[in-house]
Every structure is written in C-alpha cells, then in structure tokens.
Amino acid sequence: MKFCSSPYRYQRRATREVRVGNPACGGVIIGGQQPIVIQSMITCDTMDTAACVRETLALAAVGCQLVRITAPTVKDAANLKNIVAELRAQRCHIPIAADIHFKPEAAMEAAQWVEKIRINPGNFADSKKFLTRAYTEDEYAAELERLEDRFAPLVQICRDLSRAMRIGANHGSLSDRILNRYGDTPLGMVQSALEFTRIARKYDFHNLVFSMKASNPKVTIEAYRLLAAKLEALGPDWNYPFHLGVTEAGEGEDGRLKSAVGIGSLLGDGLGDTIRVSLTEDSPHEIPVCRELIEQVGLLYPSHSEVTGVSQAEPPLSFDPFMYASRPAREVAIGPDLRCGGSQPVRVIVTRAVADEWGRNSIPKEKTIPEAVYDDLLVAELDPRKDFATPQPGQLVTVKDDPGLAPVAAFRLLAARLKAGGLDNPILLKDGLVSAGANSESRGTLYQAAIILGALLADGIGDAILIRGERKATPAVRLAYNILQASGCRSFKTDYVACPSCGRTLFHLQTVTANIKARTQHLPGVKIAIMGCIVNGPGEMADANFGYVGGAPGKVNLYVGKQPVKFNVPEAEAVNRLVDLIREHGQWVEPESPTSPAE
Numbered sequence: 001m002k003f004c005s006s007p008y009r010y011q012r013r014a015t016r017e018v019r020v021g022n023p024a025c026g027g028v029i030i031g032g033q034q035p036i037v038i039q040s041m042i043t044c045d046t047m048d049t050a051a052c053v054r055e056t057l058a059l060a061a062v063g064c065q066l067v068r069i070t071a072p073t074v075k076d077a078a079n080l081k082n083i084v085a086e087l088r089a090q091r092c093h094i095p096i097a098a099d100i101h102f103k104p105e106a107a108m109e110a111a112q113w114v115e116k117i118r119i120n121p122g123n124f125a126d127s128k129k130f131l132t133r134a135y136t137e138d139e140y141a142a143e144l145e146r147l148e149d150r151f152a153p154l155v156q157i158c159r160d161l162s163r164a165m166r167i168g169a170n171h172g173s174l175s176d177r178i179l180n181r182y183g184d185t186p187l188g189m190v191q192s193a194l195e196f197t198r199i200a201r202k203y204d205f206h207n208l209v210f211s212m213k214a215s216n217p218k219v220t221i222e223a224y225r226l227l228a229a230k231l232e233a234l235g236p237d238w239n240y241p242f243h244l245g246v247t248e249a250g251e252g253e254d255g256r257l258k259s260a261v262g263i264g265s266l267l268g269d270g271l272g273d274t275i276r277v278s279l280t281e282d283s284p285h286e287i288p289v290c291r292e293l294i295e296q297v298g299l300l301y302p303s304h305s306e307v308t309g310v311s312q313a314e315p316p317l318s319f320d321p322f323m324y325a326s327r328p329a330r331e332v333a334i335g336p337d338l339r340c341g342g343s344q345p346v347r348v349i350v351t352r353a354v355a356d357e358w359g360r361n362s363i364p365k366e367k368t369i370p371e372a373v374y375d376d377l378l379v380a381e382l383d384p385r386k387d388f389a390t391p392q393p394g395q396l397v398t399v400k401d402d403p404g405l406a407p408v409a410a411f412r413l414l415a416a417r418l419k420a421g422g423l424d425n426p427i428l429l430k431d432g433l434v435s436a437g438a439n440s441e442s443r444g445t446l447y448q449a450a451i452i453l454g455a456l457l458a459d460g461i462g463d464a465i466l467i468r469g470e471r472k473a474t475p476a477v478r479l480a481y482n483i484l485q486a487s488g489c490r491s492f493k494t495d496y497v498a499c500p501s502c503g504r505t506l507f508h509l510q511t512v513t514a515n516i517k518a519r520t521q522h523l524p525g526v527k528i529a530i531m532g533c534i535v536n537g538p539g540e541m542a543d544a545n546f547g548y549v550g551g552a553p554g555k556v557n558l559y560v561g562k563q564p565v566k567f568n569v570p571e572a573e574a575v576n577r578l579v580d581l582i583r584e585h586g587q588w589v590e591p592e593s594p595t596s597p598a599e
C-alpha cells in the first residue's frame with residue numbers, strides 16, 4: 001500500500017478540486033493545485049446571531065478562509081440563515097460550514113443556508129449506545145441500508161445545491177457497528193468514512209473532503225496515511241482532498257507542538273489540502289499557527305525536483321507507516337549512568353554551548369535536564385546517500401550536515417540503509433541539517449523542530465534528539481522535552497487533552513483548563529481530558545486516565561478512563577473532586593512547590 005508517491009521526496013498528493021461556495025465571490029477551492037486552505041471554528045452559542053457574526057468577522061480579519069459553526073439542533077441550523085445573511089450584509093463572504101453530530105435533520109436544514117456540511121460518520125445515523133455485540137453479515141448489511149436511508153437525502157440536497165461535505169471521522173467516536181468489526185483503530189476510522197463515501201458516490205455526489213482526526217498525533221498520522229493508501233487503491237477518481245487536524249490538542253506551546261507533529265508530518269508526506277489547528281484558546285489564535293505550519297513545511301520539504309541524491313531504486317522504509325512501532329535499536333552506554341536505545345527513553349542531547357550555559361545557570365530541582373553533550377559522544381555522522389563505513393556497534397549515528405536532502409527524508413534514508421545493512425545503532429535526530437551558523441534562531445524554530453523531530457519519532461525513528469535551532473539553554477532543553485511529550489515518546493509532566501470548545505460547550509474551557517492545570521500539572525504519566533461536552537462520546541478522550549466533561553449547564557461529569565464515575569458535580573466543586581479522584585486512584589503526588597517546574 002502506498003500513502004504517498006515517495007517517502008523520500010516531497011510531492012503533494014494529487015486531489016480533485018472541491019468548491020466551497022463560489023470562488024468568484026469569497027468561496028474557496030480545496031484540493032488540486034490550490035494553496036492549502038486555512039480554517040477554524042467559532043465557539044459561541046449558534047442561537048446568538050450577533051456573537052456568531054462577531055466571531056466569524058474576527059476570524060476572517062486574521063486570514064481564516066472557512067469558518068465552521070456547530071448546529072446541534074434544527075433550531076440552531078435554521079439560525080445559520082440569519083448568521084449568513086448578516087455576514088453577507090456586512091460584505092463578509094467567507095464560506096460557512098455547519099458541524100453536525102447525531103441529527104440528520106439539522107444537517108438537512110443547515111444545507112439550505114451554508115456552503116459546507118461536516119458530518120461525523122460515527123454518529124450521523126447512530127445514537128451512541130457503546131454496546132458490544134457481534135453483527136452477522138446480514139445484520140451488517142441491514143445497518144448499511146439503514147445508513148443509506150438516513151444519509152441519501154442529505155447527499156441529494158448537497159448535490160442539488162452545490163454544497164461541499166466533509167466526512168470527518170474522529171478516533172474514539174466510531175459507531176458500534178464499526179467498533180464491533182474493526183475496533184477503535186485507524187482502519188475503523190477509514191472504513192467508517194468509506195461506508196458514507198460509497199453512498200455519496202452512488203448518488204453522484206463528489207464534492208467531498210475527508211478528515212481522520214485523533215488527539216494522539218501518531219494515531220492521526222496513521223489514519224490519514226491509511227486513508228490515502230486505501231483511496232489510491234480504489235482508483236484515480238477517489239482523489240478526494242483531506243482536511244488535516246489533531247483534535248483536542250490543548251493550548252499554549254503544548255497544543256502548538258502536538259499540532260505541528262501531526263499536521264506538519266502529514267503535510268510533509270504531501271497529504272492535506274486544508275488545515276485546522278484546534279487550540280483551547282480564542283480561535284483567531286489558531287490562524288497564525290496554521291500559516292506558520294504551512295510556511296515551515298514549504299521550507300523544510302523542497303519540491304521533489306530539487307531533491308537530489310536518492311536514486312530511482314529507493315530502499316524500502318525501515319518502518320510500517322500504518323502502524324507505529326519504535327525502531328529496534330541496540331542499547332548502548334552514553335555516560336557513566338546513562339544508556340540510550342533499546343527500551344530506554346528517547347534521550348535529550350545538547351550542544352557544548354547549551355551545556356555550558358546550563359551549567360552556569362542551572363536551576364535546582366529542574367526536572368528537564370540535558371542528559372549528554374553531543375561533542376562528548378563521538379557520534380558517527382553519516383551521509384545516507386552513499387555507502388558509509390560501518391559504525392562501531394556501541395556508537396550513536398546521525399545524518400551529517402548539508403546532506404542535500406530534506407531532514408525527514410535523510411533520517412528515513414539513514415534508518416533504511418542501517419536496516420538493509422543489518423545495523424542496529426541508535427539514531428540521534430537533529431532538528432535541522434544545516435551546518436552551524438546558518439541554522440540560526442528564528443520564529444520557526446519551535447515549528448521546524450516539532451515538524452522534523454515529531455515526524456521521525458512518529459515513524460518510530462530516533463533514540464535521542466538534539467535541538468540546535470534554539471541556542472539558549474533553558475528554552476532549548478524545554479523544547480526538546482516538550483517535543484518528546486507531544487510526540488508521545490516521553491512523559492515528564494501531566495498530559496492534557498482539551499477540546500477547543502464550540503457552541504455546544506457547557507463551561508468556559510479556557511478558564512477551567514487553566515484551573516485544572518494549576519492544580520495538576522506536576523503529575524508525569526497522568527493524562528487528563530477536558531471536554532466541553534460529551535457529544536462525541538467518551539472514546540474521544542483517547543487514552544486519558546481521567547476526564548472532566550461538561551454534563552449539563554453548570555454540571556460536570558468526571559471519568560476514570562472511559563467510565564463516568566461521578567455525575568452532575570457542581571462546577572464550583574469539580575476541580576477539587578477531580579483531584580480527589582486522582583488521589584483515590586493512587587496517581588496523586590503533592591507538588592514540590594506552588595509553582596511547579598512543569599511548563
């Protein structure tokens with residue numbers, strides 16, 4: 001199965017153009033050779049027309065090209081008419097997408113007023129019961145017929161009114177039918193979308209975009225790659241564009257890094273025609289992040305004609321692009337009490353200059369510390385395009401600078417060559433391959449590092465990482481650990497899955513997230529989900545240990561794993577009850593100081 005034309009040379013996946021509105025009058029085209037479209041979602045109540053208009057105008061003003069608004073009920077969907085009319089009256093022609101869960105009738109209403117409909121195939125025609133039961137072939141076929149009865153009317157209205165549609169599968173909110181057959185897996189997400197696509201195609205509707213979002217960047221990457229490969233196998237007219245996103249990424253640097261790892265990695269594979277960065281912040285903050293990711297990927301992945309050095313006979317990948325596994329590497333000593341490779345955590349290596357600065361200003365009790373100095377390690381710097389001398393068995397290897405290849409391609413090639421030669425040396429990843437001096441600090445440092453290192457770590461490549469783009473010691477070390485945490489490779493602080501909020505949100509996400517973080521950010525290995533509602537089901541909290549979920553206005557439900565254990569907790573008490581729950585389950589430790597070192 002092929003998910004891109006070559007994992008060693010950038011080439012954007014060939015897709016058809018999907019029109020959202022009239023491009024001559026503010027609409028956009030997603031796919032084809034068009035630039036990647038930037039989009040976001042407003043967060044206010046859909047019945048509050050003035051707020052919706054205000055938030056949409058604010059997004060348009062910072063360069064957002066497509067705005068999504070939730071339509072939880074038919075009444076909300078009907079109010080889209082007023083929102084769109086007011087926007088157009090104010091000469092704002094940005095296309096609007098309606099976000100639909102559970103309610104086909106809301107989708108039918110919304111399709112009359114907005115340019116695009118997003119459906120979730122996991123809940124469009126299925127009310128979630130989370131029942132586990134076996135489906136016979138006949139029962140499964142009957143389910144698909146029921147699906148067609150529910151979905152075909154929407155397809156027909158979208159086709160007749162020239163609307164676009166996103167079939168947006170989410171990890172953790174798949175139908176019982178799909179869960180039963182494929183599990184909560186990237187394959188389940190892909191099959192779920194394909195079931196709906198077959199119905200759309202049967203009614204000759206092709207103005208479709210796909211998304212495969214998860215809060216875990218690795219799952220996100222696997223699902224999109226698998227979808228690309230399946231569509232490629234189905235034939236050239238299954239060339240529907242992709243909407244990329246890592247859902248519930250959270251806020252601040254962590255949310256940006258998670259998004260950079262997931263979205264940046266996929267863009268580098270040539271996948272993706274429109275992107276949304278989901279941050280638990282005011283939605284206009286998402287737009288510069290989208291822009292930065294697109295710009296950095298453009299710089300990091302030169303067009304395939306410019307890449308030299310990989311012969312026509314490209315070596316097979318060292319990893320399975322559809323299923324994460326860490327590359328088997330020999331465990332070696334890299335210090336008196338420090339080992340790397342094997343089952344060791346991915347190590348944080350620093351330059352001599354960073355180590356010296358760190359030594360001068362070291363912070364007592366700091367948990368994120370440099371673990372070794374590059375210059376002390378005798379790392380073998382190899383040119384993966386050429387035959388190289390066999391490194392010593394205990395030696396770390398890396399790619400030499402200026403290899404004439406994009407960094408991700410260069411390290412993939414190195415891993416492939418090592419595997420072909422039967423070599424299992426641990427690999428040290430670098431955040432860039434431009435020789436010293438040229439790779440100076442820039443505003444792109446954080447994104448570049450996350451895109452390069454995150455993509456490779458998600459491929460299972462890398463036993464240690466070195467940040468060179470950031471020269472100051474504390475930010476360089478913090479960035480290294482934060483990238484490892486965002487990539488799911490190492491946990492040094494609490495991990496948060498926080499939804500970006502929308503018109504369904506039952507509490508103020510940003511305030512609550514800040515309150516929860518203030519109490520719990522010192523718990524390495526603990527993952528907490530903060531969700532404004534439970535529309536997509538508890539599965540969407542991914543593998544969180546604890547969940548804080550809007551149950552009703554002013555009321556919160558608390559989860560342990562995917563199990564709700566406390567219902568309708570008054571919001572004023574809910575953070576304390578969450579801490580109690582973490583204590584009861586033996587995962588609480590007292591913070592060392594009121595200001596935890598975790599960033």
Ligand code: SF4
Nearest residue numbers: 499501502505532533
């Ligand atoms: S989980 Fe958050 S973003 Fe998703 S529908 Fe609920 S409130 Fe909206």
